[in-house]
Amino acid sequence: MIKVGIIGATGYAGGELVRLLLNHRDAEIVWYGSRSYIDQKYGEVYRNMFRLVENVCRDDNLAELAEQVDVIFTATPQGFLAGVLTEEILSKVRVVDLSADYRLQDVAIYEKWYGIEHKSPQFIPEAVYGLCEINRGRITEKTRLVANPGCYTTCAILTAYPLVKEGLIDTDTLIVDAKSGTSGAGRGAKVNNLFCEVNENIKAYSVASHRHTPEIEEQLGYAAGRGVMINFTPHLVPMNRGILVTEYAKLIRKADGSLPSCEEVRAAYDKYYREERFVRVLEQGVCPETRWVEGSNYVDVNFCIDERTGRVIMMGALDNLVKGAAGQAVQNMNLLFGRPEDEGLELVPCFP
Amino acid sequence: MIKVGIIGATGYAGGELVRLLLNHRDAEIVWYGSRSYIDQKYGEVYRNMFRLVENVCRDDNLAELAEQVDVIFTATPQGFLAGVLTEEILSKVRVVDLSADYRLQDVAIYEKWYGIEHKSPQFIPEAVYGLCEINRGRITEKTRLVANPGCYTTCAILTAYPLVKEGLIDTDTLIVDAKSGTSGAGRGAKVNNLFCEVNENIKAYSVASHRHTPEIEEQLGYAAGRGVMINFTPHLVPMNRGILVTEYAKLIRKADGSLPSCEEVRAAYDKYYREERFVRVLEQGVCPETRWVEGSNYVDVNFCIDERTGRVIMMGALDNLVKGAAGQAVQNMNLLFGRPEDEGLELVPCFP
Amino acid sequence: MIKVGIIGATGYAGGELVRLLLNHRDAEIVWYGSRSYIDQKYGEVYRNMFRLVENVCRDDNLAELAEQVDVIFTATPQGFLAGVLTEEILSKVRVVDLSADYRLQDVAIYEKWYGIEHKSPQFIPEAVYGLCEINRGRITEKTRLVANPGCYTTCAILTAYPLVKEGLIDTDTLIVDAKSGTSGAGRGAKVNNLFCEVNENIKAYSVASHRHTPEIEEQLGYAAGRGVMINFTPHLVPMNRGILVTEYAKLIRKADGSLPSCEEVRAAYDKYYREERFVRVLEQGVCPETRWVEGSNYVDVNFCIDERTGRVIMMGALDNLVKGAAGQAVQNMNLLFGRPEDEGLELVPCFP
């Protein structure tokens, strides 16, 4: 039985971790950390957990926690983990970090986009970017620190990855237009996230400046074998869960000037995802929709070629709290401890 | 392994049955019946099931089905099952009926409220009303036909049952004001259920004439040991899932003229529900909310005494597709086949 | 031109006052008071007003304001106006108070239900309860202080008023089950009002303790000519605007034991509302729905008699920000200044 501690257990991603781990055969949560609700019963903060969780919320003492558990999930604000992580902690416990602290290999880029100083850059090199479908081989029983990818990022990368990797698209033309449900904005009490402000509305935000941009660029850059620079525009949608990305890029024409065929593009997707448990390449002509993945760890992807413009429109959908956060974190935990990758993640999407 | 056939597999309740049974260790769906989608792949009708269900939809031949399966779920319009059920079918297979055909013992009441002739009243006496928490003892390996309760009914009955049974309230004063999500209205293409007609709106409907009324009255009548007549008013709420009932009744004063105390009322709830896996009596002062049971088989109940008016306000919440339909049907199936009652129903409510 | 000052202009009711008054031929807003946004442009707080309102928000100096305007609307927290109102202010300016400070004639009841001391009870006797359809005669060019009714209250009272006034129902049996959109909860940054907490949920709150209860009781008491005590249960619905009330009461049987007929009950509604500009008694069998009044000053009412139980179910719907707040306040202003009662309120309900 894997002993688990969660720091930030009362945010939405933390709550989803609890939901998933309660149904995980090999995991037991022994520490519900939440600065805002110390000493309150967890089942009173999230009443869906009434009678399911009897624990009270505790503070976020990582050193103490490292003595008690096998793995710590940190679903905390940017900069928190970087500020408290030590070699001693890492020597005792594995850490899956749901924040951005160890996602970017270049600390300067982190400090520029996040606007904070990184307090423990010495751990960045060993951190593994936990996008299991791509980095599976590096997430092993020896890995100490996993940087769990962002929600937008997971969706944006997995949707474009095969075409970037196979050199089918011109990454200089890549544009990611993303739409997210409101749970991605967190549970903080802000006027902008009130029901009446979000309902019956759609807006773009953080245009040309959203922090997930360099994360997408870095990872797609590895796939491309060269630097990638994109436009990424997130939008807020009046729904609880779900991310949809719509991505645009010029297809690279073949020597004879023709575009890659639909079959060729599909073959690229199949090459990387045919065996994947959690990525579903949809049938031709079917667009991904967030409702079909809600509550599950699936990413649905598909594409459409526009012969007129020579562009391919790539689309992907996932549940931001599952594959975009807690589900992927559990998937990483399974890999860290040599468990079946889908343990606790056999979730059938819930509709309607 | 229990072999299962579903008639009406492409309605919302049918879809939920599929979701639940896919995660049931001892059940296997071998027949997806759907008149509207014959020969179409089930995973194309409900794309959340893509790659999870490879079957195609089939017609609703009950006789043939009886040869192939151990239990049939009928999630069909009123009158369908009554029109096709035969002794021969019942001799071969168990039936859990999610329609109202066998819920009312008095066929005259059925025909009056539903406005259709009952074609096989001979099976009514043997049908067991499948409200497991109350009728558990009668749902056994010998039961052939289970009348799975309605969604409003389950919520309305379980919320009031302990107080009616213990004689704490005057049932002549009982009023049930119910609120339901829109999945309860089904998947039929009707203008009234379009997004723009339901969204940003609340309305009452079927006032003083909703068909679940006599069902609530009959079952509470058994508990009261006398006839019960209530007002029941359903409302349509702009959300996918969930039923909330708010029930009002005069508390019966004690010999000294005083009202039953909060502790006495609570003791009644505890008496019937303390051991129940799926009924949660909330802590004092906490109102049930549909969000805390969504996706699960729980019913959350609680009450508030108004000393000023001498009334008790009882409240209950459930997920209409789970405890109000498919979940309860699976619970009944488990009882029919001697399985643990919560097999396949260990669902943690999903929030947000 | 009536010069208007608004205190609390950046709450939802304040914002709606601005929307209505911008289209009012005879009114001009000269003061946008908002403690939270002092010196900010109003059109930046509510960007729908961009280019329509150039004013900046100001503090809430009532004494200064009284020199500049003809009427002050206070859309402020309970206790605010009572704390600052003086004879001098009232001698210079009319006040329409959207808070509860002067709605209840019995200050003890106010202090009990609101839990605060009333700082200026001396003005209570002269305050007129501004439910125009009932108190129109008392809202004149001589009135100095109008207590604008609450949103739930307006809907609850107007729905039952004719039957109470005509003695058709037993007020001891009256139950008001109310459902409200979320704008009624205000624009404060609270976790409970976040999109993800309200969306896909319905709940009751303040059961047997909501502050609008004594207000309904007092006003219906005047109509009944005796004390009235009710149960009132508000519910929060995932929509922006709208209140629906469903009210239950026993009809008083006639000397021969029969119930009042549908025509007799309807005649009572017609007696009071036939000439009313803003109350629509719907056709038989049609239930009020909030969508049909959204954005307008209408109240839609109707009823259904249940012969079985001898009860009448009364229903009413309004827009909580219009007839339930700002619209009714403008209606009161029109009466105070001798303008046509519907000036600025010729709003066609906006659907969908």
Place this chain on the structure above:
Amino acid sequence: MIKVGIIGATGYAGGELVRLLLNHRDAEIVWYGSRSYIDQKYGEVYRNMFRLVENVCRDDNLAELAEQVDVIFTATPQGFLAGVLTEEILSKVRVVDLSADYRLQDVAIYEKWYGIEHKSPQFIPEAVYGLCEINRGRITEKTRLVANPGCYTTCAILTAYPLVKEGLIDTDTLIVDAKSGTSGAGRGAKVNNLFCEVNENIKAYSVASHRHTPEIEEQLGYAAGRGVMINFTPHLVPMNRGILVTEYAKLIRKADGSLPSCEEVRAAYDKYYREERFVRVLEQGVCPETRWVEGSNYVDVNFCIDERTGRVIMMGALDNLVKGAAGQAVQNMNLLFGRPEDEGLELVPCFP
């Protein structure tokens, strides 16, 4: 008084026309045409109109209608008007067509994208594309036939127009990612538009094949002075009203290799929109949101330059039923009859 007939009065755009025209000083609706509801009272189909409209719905006899009214609005399916329009009708009455029948000057493109034969191409040349801000000079008291622009189109064109017209962007790189509320899908009873199918979901649809594509291309082509070919991707959002477009294009570098500055781009917007009553260029850094224009005829636009990629991200928001349909149609009517362009359109956006 302008006498108005509406064909298709019971669709959502038709209903909005009624709402707007009821508040228009100079217009009177004398014919509510609706094939689906012939002889039913309009106020029963749209109960917001109860007591406001006493007319019954009538058939769609254009010849008869031409005798009775000054202007006909056709809010009808594609192909309807083209099938019935005659020289005789046009000689008697002005027509504002909300369908696509006369929007495209090239009939071959119409027939290809709409998949139907055009029955009266002889009227195409005289039809004026009724995008008032751009074609105002051509919509005069002599114009007989106005092709009212599509909802997506209005938003897409107005958002990019100044930059295209001024040659600031490379139109070969133009991508339009659009998001629409569900009223744009119409009031037809389709499973895909049911509440439970749309709610809690976002999806792209008609990718690379939506019919508004050639309309955008034709109009932007006029502005560019050369052919324009774009990618246009519409998405369905769980809200009633509103369209948001997010548009991407490469800025054309100046001779010295530098990008146009923020001021230069803004100057282009101001050049075309400074005097416009219904286009609001927002302040720097403020993104358009659909909530701020709801219920009004405004289009809010803004842009953001990404120095990293050399692209400009343009954004626009409007209410698809007002500026995207009925509001623009009334604006056109005002121009046709020499009335002030904003008559009946002084609508303050309604929030929340």
